[in-house]
Amino acid sequence: MLKKFLNFITFIDLPIRKKFTLFFFGVLFWFVIMFIISVAANMKINSSTNSIVNQFIPHERVAHKITRNLQDLGIHISEISAITDITALNQKVDTSRAILSDIRSFASVLAHGGQMHDVNRNSNQVIESITISPMKDSRATEKYTNALGVLVGNLDTKLSEIADLKITSLKSTSNDTARLMEKVKDFKQAIGEAGSLTEVYSANIAKWYKTYSGKITDVTSLTFYIWGSVLLIATSLLIVFTISISKAIAKPVQSITEQIRALSEGEVDLTKKIDISSKDEIGTLSEDFNILMDEIQDLSTFKKVIEEDDSLEDIYSRLGKTFSEKIGLDEFIIYEVSNSQNKMKPVYPIILNDKELLCNEDIIHNCDLCKVKKTGHIISSIEYPNVCRQFNTSLEKEHVCIPMIVGGRTGGVVQFLLKKANYMIDRKDKRMFKAEQYIRESLSVIEAKRLTHTLKESALKDSLTGLYNRRFLQEYTETLVAGVLRREKTVGLMMCDLDFFKQVNDLYGHNVGDNVLKETSEIIRKCVRSSDLVIRFGGEEFLVLMLDINAGETSKVAEKIRETIENTKIKVSDGVIKKTISIGVSEFPVDAESFWQAIKFADVSLYRAKETGRNKVVRFTSDMWTEKEF
Known part of the structure; x- marks a missing residue:
């Protein structure tokens, strides 16, 4: 009851415009009261003063x-x-x-x-x-x-x-x-x-x-007493209103601001909800923001789950279930494009059952005939009727085709099939927007999985550590860079080098040195995401590529690697040894326009870490590179 009463007197559930309009008139009311009191007192004092000045004196x-x-x-x-x-x-x-x-x-x-x-x-x-x-x-x-x-x-x-x-x-x-x-x-x-x-x-x-004179004194005293009483009442009501309105406006806005700031820094708790304490625009905003957080959480959870999937088939299957179960899009086909063979094939559902391929079958054998694959743009017959010649327009269906840009090229196509009757009026389907978000979230993982699959077919791994080798980096740099630039994302680069590794070989032998390298590679691999790439760059040097990270996140992961290695005990024949690692950090394209230049800058940062005491993480800054050309 008390809460309802406070909500009533502080207009909590009214629209903000009306809320502040009533607040204005409420404040104006107390000013009018004080003005009336002042005028009445002034008239009384003036009357007595006039009698004294104009008559008695x-x-x-x-x-x-x-x-x-x-x-x-x-x-x-x-x-x-x-x-x-x-x-x-x-x-x-x-x-x-x-x-x-x-x-x-x-x-x-x-x-x-x-x-x-x-x-x-x-x-x-x-x-x-x-x-x-x-x-x-x-x-x-x-x-x-x-x-x-x-x-x-x-x-x-x-x-x-x-x-x-x-x-x-x-x-x-x-x-x-x-x-x-x-x-x-x-x-x-x-x-x-x-x-x-x-x-x-x-x-x-x-x-x-x-x-x-006594009347003047009495009126003055009474006026101050009434003023004090009115001011006390007005101040009390103002405090109650301010506290209530702050809870209804300032607190939710502050919570939303904190969530947005945390979201930009990658440290947001997506399960934390904004309390809805009013039914005004702020309450609506809080409710919509909670829905947005739920959607972001779903996207984040989805990406984390598919990062753990073993194969592309699992990712396509999970993406398909998301379309049907979460978004409500039941008719769709996911195509995978093989640019090397100039072909595309439906990968989900694997067996189409009663679903029929509504496009010309020629696109399967010559994917350049597919308008989406060729342009890399979304193609929608809802927005542009008869936009694609390969689609069978005789059927009562509309189609929206979304490209899956992998490595700077169209690596797949998701085709959604819709009944015309449902889309004669509504040309902006929110479900399409959600589907596009899930597709975008999956691209970096699909790219990493496809690269991984490619690596399995070629000998691009270091035999000792099982990590990718330098040859892999040289062959797939163009694909990696194209994908990053297309998505407008950032790659974090960490150049890692074990401190005084030569002493291990000299004191304990090369077998122990190999064990140290294996242990180090395993630690680095566990400290990064499965979608990130760990490369043995040469000798005791490791290069870590963190795909699609937020600015500044690389240094945090690097510090985690450094601390883990520092605290790790490695068994040797007569006991255990502990090693440290120095790490240089740069980011592409934040620090350099060229990917190899960014690697060089990470290497420069590494040497700065070596020169300033080792066992530390050094982030590249422009003053570390004084030469005019790379």
Whole structure:
């Protein structure tokens, strides 16, 4: 249940395009959530900040200016009471009235908003301009400005009374100082009331400022908390999705990549399957790759099996059974071509039973009449009707003939017979492709078996070791090279030489030396494949030709030979001896365009192994050959 739930929330079984589309919208969803949270928090913070910046701070500054003007007014009223000059008195009274006018304008701006200008009375220059916005909750401001307006009105009245008393006292000889001082005292008391009222208003502003600052802090903290929660949830889901999607995509792809890399290096485990954990394109790819590995394993197993077969007849028989049992092609004939006699004969099935030869019988005695043998190309009447004149077109059958290229020439032909009704639409039969793969896999083995058969008919073997001799190499080099180049494969060459072999003959005699050569040849033969060729090149030198190998594989086999010989004990009359071997390695056509040049390069590598301490394998490199010509 848990696995099904995880597969559901991580879209494992959806196609990859839909999978990543949903993943995109999933990620976008969390970004939208965080964006909405951010916008809401920003709007709330901006609202509180605007209240602080556009209302509380300007109102507090205006209240401060009112307080300062009240203080100035108190100073002026004291100076008025002490003035003895009427002109100076009038100036002070006018200044005091201007202060009261400023206080009225400040109160009006607090109540209704607007632009406030603080002007220097001496220079008549604007000291500061402040833009005031009305409070959202204007009741406290309205209460303050109304009360302040009443007090300012009283102060204006009292100022007039004080001015009149002072002027009267200055113009007459009467001295009414007590009454004047009483008026001044009342004036200052009114100023104190206005100041107290302003202080209360400033305290309210400070309280509002603190409240809104707290709101900003709370919103910021809440935003970070919600962000953290959303981020935690999104990250957790992302981790779950990533792990699941990695198992469904990355792991199979990595496994396929490793299998392909191992396959290219010849070290793949063909029985190892890719786990199919999803039903998307990756799952389909994994399934198809497993099928491919099965087919490659079948081909590899087939080749290994036919390498162990004793004769060509066994190989043809096994190839025929593969066509019918594994591929589903029941009607076919395998022909073997004898280029020396210009003939071809059906070799499987040996007895045709009810199957009839659908080609002109003349091709049996003159194989050049066969279009496949002559061209070396696949001939198909499905693709090209009536392509071959030798085929009996009166019968309701189609034919596909595949050449078996051996030694650069057509050494055989496999003819598949098909019913026309089944191939009117499908002109690309996958079975033909599989059959061609099995034929190609068998070619190197067939070539080796045919060469072996030829060798049995001629005296091309070394009598002491039973290995092929140098004459064999000279006579069949052209055939070998043609086959390799036609198949676009590589031949690994190992030039092997026993270290200090002369000492064996000198110390133990030639009989022991012969035994050492026999033992060495047997070891080399066991270390290579049955399709590879081991040649006694001369004296204690052996040449090994590994057909159709991967680049770099020769050195591994050479090292195996070297280690085996080093660890082998050879019995002599008074005990046992152990020998070592030096091996030079080259590859054709990797290292040289000429086959004999590649042999020379293997020989050069051998001498480099001798010069640098013996008992080692040395791979040829271009710096070992400094001469311009071979």
